[in-house]
Amino acid sequence: MLRMSAHFNFFQLKSVCSHLFTCVALCASLSMEKPLCAQIIFAQPVAAAEAITVGDVGTSPHKMPGFSISVDEKKLNLLDDYERYIRHQMWEKALSTLKELAETKSTSPLLPTTDGFLVDAEHRIWLAITSLPAEGREAFRLFFDGKANKQFEEISSESGFFDPKVISKAKNIYSQYFLTSVGDDVAELLGNDAFERGEFALAAHYWKSILDHHPDSNLPEIDLNVKLALALIRSHQLELADANIQLIAQQFPDKKIMMGGRSIDPVSYLQSLITEKPVKSRNSVEQPDTSFALLKQSVNLQQTKSKPKWKLSFLDKSVVQAIMNSQSNYYGRRKSYITFVPPMAVDSKRAYFNFYGVCFGVDLQSGKLVWRNSKFQTLGTHFNNYSFHQSTCLQQYHISVSSDYVLATMIPQKEMNHYRARYRLMAYHKETGKELWTSNIGNESFISKPLVDGDHIYIISHTQNNKLLTLNSLSLKTGKKEWSIPLGTVVAGTSSSGMPLMPVPILQKKGDNLLVLTNNGALFEIAIPSKTVNWVFRYPYKASQQNQNYYYAAIKEEIELHTNGQMIRDQGLVYFKEAGANEVFALDLVAKKVIWKRPVKVSAQIVGIDQNNVYLLSKELEAIDRKTHQLNWSVSLPIAAGGLSALIAPKEVLVFTSRGIFEISKTNGDINRIYRGSDLTSLGGAIDFCNDLVICVSNQSVTAYPVASKLSPDNSDTEKSVP
CATH class of the missing domain: 2.130.10.10 (YVTN repeat-like/Quinoprotein amine dehydrogenase)
Incomplete structure (x- = not known):
């Protein structure tokens, strides 16, 4: 088996070859006998509703004038380094920085995004991981797959999947190693746990992340979609639930699933739940909008x-x-x-x-x-x-x-x-x-x-x-x-x-x-x-x-x-x-x-x-x-x-x-x-x-x-x- 550094050298070589091929093609086009004609490209104007700039250009959300929110500057600097390495396809440095980022203790629960939001620090790191390009994802698995598998085997051997200690360890695997081969299994476990505890919106997030970022998952796609729609209904996100039900009807026509020991039509079952009064979680009392x-x-x-x-x-x-x-x-x-x-x-x-x-x-x-x-x-x-x-x-x-x-x-x-x-x-x-x-x-x-x-x-x-x-x-x-x-x-x-x-x-x-x-x-x-x-x-x-x-x-x-x-x-x-x-x-x-x-x-x-x-x-x-x-x-x-x-x-x-x-x-x-x-x-x-x-x-x-x-x-x- 090749050493880890050899794998990274291989990725760097692929990148260099790609750039070299582009340069050769450009030189060949310039050496043609016929002169190149200038081309004028007219760009379509961007609609005002789409070209939104929040605050000054390049201003991080936590530095905007007004309400002051503290962020973890050390983690923010590491995150900037990680994203810079990703842009330059320096995978080994990027993933080493990511490891340091995950191990650094937070002094603030929030980190900024690039579009005016501050989100949970672990979720922000998770977003940075899931935005990796294809080569970066492959490098990520090579770098972290062994460690993630070992940790998942440890929690699988412990008694009680819904034990708080097990769930805490599973959340760490999810936030740090989601793109590894066990990421989909961990997300399903966390989704099931959140649903059992009545946190339906959180359950929907976990199951949707599998559908969005693990296309090669061994988990049945129809089961994930049905569970996602069910969680959306329970969390009162009926518009999203309806869209998900339509997706199930289009991609899995006449497909049956087993629920409660019997075979049912998932589309009819989910549509019947939308027409019923939604089940509320233990913390939920719906507040009508009485502002007008x-x-x-x-x-x-x-x-x-x-x-x-x-x-x-x-x-x-x-x-x-x-x-x-x-x-x-x-x-x-x-x-x-x-x-x-x-x-x-x-x-x-x-x-x-x-x-x-x-x-x-x-x-x-x-x-x-x-x-x-x-x-x-x-x-x-x-x-x-x-x-x-x-x-x-x-x-x-x-x-x-x-x-x-x-x-x-x-x-x-x-x-x-x-x-x-x-x-x-x-x-x-x-x-x-x-x-x-x-x-x-x-x-x-x-x-x-x-x-x-x-x-x-x-x-x-x-x-x-x-x-x-x-x-x-x-x-x-x-x-x-x-x-x-x-x-x-x-x-x-x-x-x-x-x-x-x-x-x-x-x-x-x-x-x-x-x-x-x-x-x-x-x-x-x-x-x-x-x-x-x-x-x-x-x-x-x-x-x-x-x-x-x-x-x-x-x-x-x-x-x-x-x-x-x-x-x-x-x-x-x-x-x-x-x-x-x-x-x-x-x-x-x-x-x-x-x-x-x-x-x-x-x-x-x-x-x-x-x-x-x-x-x-x-x-x-x-x-x-x-x-x-x-x-x-x-x-x-x-x-x-x-x-x-x-x-x-x-x-x-x-x-x-x-x-x-x-x-x-x-x-x-x-x-x-x-x-x-x-x-x-x-x-x-x-x-x-x-x-x-x-x-x-x-x-x-x-x-x-x-x-x-x-x-x-x-x-x-x-x-x-x-x-």
């Missing part, structure tokens, strides 16, 4: 001259006067208190609100105030205190409802006048408003909206005087911490009073994974079962570090409208725009690549999507095509307050403005009609739909309008003129 209202039928409001179903005012006169005073005395103008619209949460019976920490519940049918945790007029004294203006961040007032609990983030009234007061998470009984608990974790201040998942609460916090963001899992019943994950350090802005201005992250859960939009230049996917970061997508973010917001300066539109970041997920894609950013992204979560990005106004906020468009609202409503990312239409609206939102109906979009509810055609952006309503002195605000009621929340009141039946005639007194 997508209606199945048109909304026909009743005559505007008739009274609304009910109306409740919460803006006390003493509070109005205190806000006006604060604008001139305590830099309150820079906060734009007068345009603040309290956040709302709705269940089947009530609507709940958080107005500067005064939380209250309203009956949806009668409009009666069911409970409140404090009197509205008590807020007036706090607006006259400088410490309140230093500590308060209007975007950090949140409210959620789930089960018997109403959860709210706020500065408790007894602490409002404290210097740099913390935002607490407080739980109330939704029927009575009784305070159940207050989460008090060290010196943590909660900054995101709480996301309830079964008996767990997911929420982002940071320690006062510290810019490190932490994802926390709390008990819904007690508010006590169950576990936490540090995410990274933000680039905080500066408020008009010179205090750090923290971003407000957004959380969304689907299956076993949690998406975290930091609003600071990073999008995370967290695996809840393993409590680890799956990946991070980075993009440049600029935060002003200089305090130029003098109290007498003009208010920026994004401050006046209290523009928030937002993300909406649909069909394997996530559309998002951060607060303070001037770009909207469409990101493929499966392929992990940017589909498109488009510049937009800083003050614009995503308020909904439908089959064709992404809708953004500022002082105009814009419809951006989901496929071409071109602007289909835009229309100016009298938007004068926060609570940016819209009702997306089949043929129209409804927006609550300072001049009433505008109905805009989805075809061309024309204003069909205006419902003036009864909240005539407000600045407009948020709009929602629940229990056949259109609920409008302004800067001073909550109003509910009944929806007319389908047979009701069109309202003759609704205005059809453009304002």
